[in-house]
Amino acid sequence: MPKEPELCPLCNSPLNDPEETPSGKKLQRCSKGKWNGETHQVEGCAYVKWINGEVKPLKENCPKCGAPLVLQTTRTGKKLKKCSTSGWDKEQRVATGCDYVEWIDNATQPLDEECPTCGAKLVLFTTKSGKKMKKCSTAGWDREFRQPTGCPYIQWLDEK
Numbered sequence: 001m002p003k004e005p006e007l008c009p010l011c012n013s014p015l016n017d018p019e020e021t022p023s024g025k026k027l028q029r030c031s032k033g034k035w036n037g038e039t040h041q042v043e044g045c046a047y048v049k050w051i052n053g054e055v056k057p058l059k060e061n062c063p064k065c066g067a068p069l070v071l072q073t074t075r076t077g078k079k080l081k082k083c084s085t086s087g088w089d090k091e092q093r094v095a096t097g098c099d100y101v102e103w104i105d106n107a108t109q110p111l112d113e114e115c116p117t118c119g120a121k122l123v124l125f126t127t128k129s130g131k132k133m134k135k136c137s138t139a140g141w142d143r144e145f146r147q148p149t150g151c152p153y154i155q156w157l158d159e160k
Contacts, residue, residue, distance in 0.1 A: 010030065010046070025050070027048050027049060028051065029047070029049075032045040052072070054073070064083065069100075080101055081104060115136040118138065121137045133157060134155040136151035138151045139153070
């Protein structure tokens with residue numbers, strides 16, 4: 001049996017298939033509405049359902065309640081770790097469950113270890129996607145020539 005199409009809460013028309021904006025945000029628009037790129041306005045029904053990124057389970061537990069953490073991408077592309085028990089009550093308009101959230105950005109922490117390649121200090125680097133690596137503190141990136149600079153030592157760390 002085919003799945004019933006989701007309906008627009010404003011005009012009761014079916015929603016279009018999901019689409020992606022030029023900036024990478026995902027949305028579903030009402031089938032009676034259309035975005036006019038020249039006037040930068042919606043023609044017809046203005047309903048838009050923004051689609052949040054997928055939630056990926058992490059092999060870490062919440063420091064507040066001990067439940068598993070998840071990695072989520074907001075509709076604007078920012079990444080965060082949050083407790084898997086957190087949620088949102090649409091009726092009451094309140095947060096539910098554990099309130100632990102950790103926003104992820106590229107982060108570098110100095111380590112008390114020497115690089116096995118050149119002898120300089122190592123750093124712990126966390127990517128925006130939450131992956132961690134040990135790398136040499138002299139490593140860098142030349143944006144103009146689009147190539148790595150400094151010592152090439154990198155050791156990716158397993159998630160535990």
